[in-house]
Amino acid sequence: xxxxxxxxxxxxxxxxxxxxxxxxxxxxxxxxxxxxxxxxxxxxxxxxxxxxxxxxxxxxxxxxxxxxxxxxxxxxxxxxxxxxxxxxxxxxxxxxxxxxxxxxxxxxxxxxxxxxxxxxxxxxxxxxxxxxxxxxxxxxxxxxxxxxxxxxxxxxxxxxxxxxxxxxxxxxxxxxxxxxxxxxxxxxxxxxxxxxxxxxxxxxxxxxxxxxxxxxxxxxxxxxxxxxxxxxxxxxxxxxxxxxxxxxxxxxxxxxxxxxxxxxxxxxxxxxxxxxxxxxxxxxxxxxxxxxxxxxxxxxxxxxxxxxxxxxxxxxxxxxxxxxxxxxxxxxxxxxxxxxxxxxxxxxxxxxxxxxxxxxxxxxxxxxxxxxxxxxxxxxxxxxxxxxxxxxxxxxxxxxxxxxxxxxxxxxxxxxxxxxxxxxxxxxxxxx
Amino acid sequence: xxxxxxxxxxxxxxxxxxxxxxxxxxxxxxxxxxxxxxxxxxxxxxxxxxxxxxxxxxxxxxxxxxxxxxxxxxxxxxxxxxxxxxxxxxxxxxxxxxxxxxxxxxxxxxxxxxxxxxxxxxxxxxxxxxxxxxxxxxxxxxxxxxxxxxxxxxxxxxxxxxxxxxxxxxxxxxxxxxxxxxxxxxxxxxxxxxxxxxxxxxxxxxxxxxxxxxxxxxxxxxxxxxxxxxxxxxxxxxxxxxxxxx
Numbered sequence: 214x215x216x217x218x219x220x221x222x223x224x225x226x227x228x229x230x231x232x233x234x235x236x237x238x239x240x241x242x243x244x245x246x247x248x249x250x251x252x253x254x255x256x257x258x259x260x261x262x263x264x265x266x267x268x269x270x271x272x273x274x275x276x277x278x279x280x281x282x283x284x285x286x287x288x289x290x291x292x293x294x295x296x297x298x299x300x301x302x303x304x305x306x307x308x309x310x311x312x313x314x315x316x317x318x319x320x321x322x323x324x325x326x327x328x329x330x331x332x333x334x335x336x337x338x339x340x341x342x343x344x345x346x347x348x349x350x351x352x353x354x355x356x357x358x359x360x361x362x363x364x365x366x367x368x369x370x371x372x373x374x375x376x377x378x379x380x381x382x383x384x385x386x387x388x389x390x391x392x393x394x395x396x397x398x399x400x401x402x403x404x405x406x407x408x409x410x411x412x413x414x415x416x417x418x419x420x421x422x423x424x425x426x427x428x429x430x431x432x433x434x435x436x437x438x439x440x441x442x443x444x445x446x447x448x449x450x451x452x453x454x455x456x457x458x459x460x461x462x463x464x465x466x467x468x469x470x471x472x473x474x475x476x477x478x479x480x481x482x483x484x485x486x487x488x489x490x491x492x493x494x495x496x497x498x499x500x501x502x503x504x505x506x507x508x509x510x511x512x513x514x515x516x517x518x519x520x521x522x523x524x525x526x527x528x529x530x531x532x533x534x535x536x537x538x539x540x541x542x543x544x545x546x547x548x549x550x551x552x553x554x555x556x557x558x559x560x561x562x563x564x565x566x567x568x569x570x571x572x573x574x575x576x577x578x579x580x581x582x583x584x585x586x587x588x589x590x591x592x593x594x595x596x597x598x599x600x601x602x603x604x605x606x607x608x609x610x611x612x613x614x615x616x617x618x619x620x621x622x623x624x625x626x627x628x629x630x631x632x633x634x635x636x637x638x639x640x641x642x643x644x645x
Numbered sequence: 646x647x648x649x650x651x652x653x654x655x656x657x658x659x660x661x662x663x664x665x666x667x668x669x670x671x672x673x674x675x676x677x678x679x680x681x682x683x684x685x686x687x688x689x690x691x692x693x694x695x696x697x698x699x700x701x702x703x704x705x706x707x708x709x710x711x712x713x714x715x716x717x718x719x720x721x722x723x724x725x726x727x728x729x730x731x732x733x734x735x736x737x738x739x740x741x742x743x744x745x746x747x748x749x750x751x752x753x754x755x756x757x758x759x760x761x762x763x764x765x766x767x768x769x770x771x772x773x774x775x776x777x778x779x780x781x782x783x784x785x786x787x788x789x790x791x792x793x794x795x796x797x798x799x800x801x802x803x804x805x806x807x808x809x810x811x812x813x814x815x816x817x818x819x820x821x822x823x824x825x826x827x828x829x830x831x832x833x834x835x836x837x838x839x840x841x842x843x844x845x846x847x848x849x850x851x852x853x854x855x856x857x858x859x860x861x862x863x864x865x866x867x868x869x870x871x872x873x874x875x876x877x878x879x880x881x882x883x884x885x886x887x888x889x890x891x
Contacts, residue, residue, distance in 0.1 A: 217775060218770075554754075556767065557715075557742075558713070559743060559767050559815070560743015560768050560771035642715075
């Protein structure tokens, strides 16, 4: 019985909406744009957040990254620049971290050098990372085939290297890289493994922002060699050409030290100890501490504000759409006063009239909601395709948007329907 | 459903189907009280054809609204089919309008967006008949008033007389206790008007109870009894012992 009534009422609603196609479409547009903007904005916001989270996660949530940075320029008394600059993290820093700070799980000292690699006739600008066998523990680096640098390699300063996939592409083309020799600087290194950073995004230039990389230009990829080998063969000084003062010698022992803490709650205290230690032993401000966890938290805060702002914009547009609907429904009700009077005289109860107008509003907003979802799915797709911005459409946002639009329909439809039901049947029958 | 209402029709012919006792209606405007109906006593037996007449402002429309359960009296009692309706709430009055009263209006009052069958179906819809039942009955009624060939037409595509015939079919759809006509010929030319009078006459012959509020002396002549209102009170009642044979 109820279902039959529902069917009849819905049919009637569609019929009277269809009679005023233009009006219905224009009214629904408010909801369509409201819903699609909710979905699109949430998708763009979510995409941006996920992208940032991914980048931060790549640095490692348990890690504290200490990097060497070029200290602020110090002019000597004569006003001339120093020709030999000695700064940055040292091996003793790494040693001190290990011995003085509790809760430290792994410490990875890295040396980064910009170099040119050559295999037969192929050349490529690359970054050489002098590192330790346990480097994969603190990064997303995964050995694809072959092996990683071993303890033996480190102890005996062997001339071996692990290359990343980009270098395989750049240097080897069709050859099998393992067992081949690559020339770095003046020496040859045997390739023992090929590794890959998970979700490799073009951010290697960011991670290698140490002083040495500035002269290298665009890097093709990274080659990992034992830290001891790097120290032995490349030394610790690099020469930089400067347009104003000619040659500058730089002496840097380590470009970065990555500390992995075994418990998340220990990250902040550990960071403070690291800071204290560095302050005690470095005269110049030649280091930079990055904590991915802090970045992540900051990012989440920004994301929350972002979501609130976007959400309110979308909510406002939905409310505007709802007001539009209410306006039109009020006009419809007064236009159909006589019909209401007739129906009341022929036995319609107040709730029948409420039901009739409410279902009309609901049909309008539900249709608007569905079209809005379709449009809302299209916008993120276009943004991703043309704007090159990642977007993530969540199922929950679709349900949310549709739910909100339906709720808006019912809330803003209630008053006009209530007004229609409470009109005096005698007056309405007389209405022209 | 319909059977149930037909059962209600099984009254003794001498027992009134409609009875008003000391019925008063006042409108309160500001501090003043405007008495529109004053102590109306009226009783109508099943199968009667009653015309209510009177000059403008005599309270005809208000009495019609009372009879049609569209309004509630200020005081007095109103029995319809033996049951008191003067104190019922809005929902119950709606149900009674739908089930027991068939309205015929001066300006037809068809719903313009619905076709003829759908218009006839409206009262049945509110009584909870299924689509199938109501459509079947609507077609039957449309054929009865001679519109079997225009079932899918919209009211605006019909002449005034045809529209009023649809309205009569609609009024009959729930097999009401009384058929209440408000100036049924008021908006029609004389030939369409007499067609409508013929149909009403036919309904009377079938034993339906008819109440018509009108200026039309033609209806008054057709009816068995004429109730003349003046200044909110019943002025006089005339019984047409011998109905005009047409």
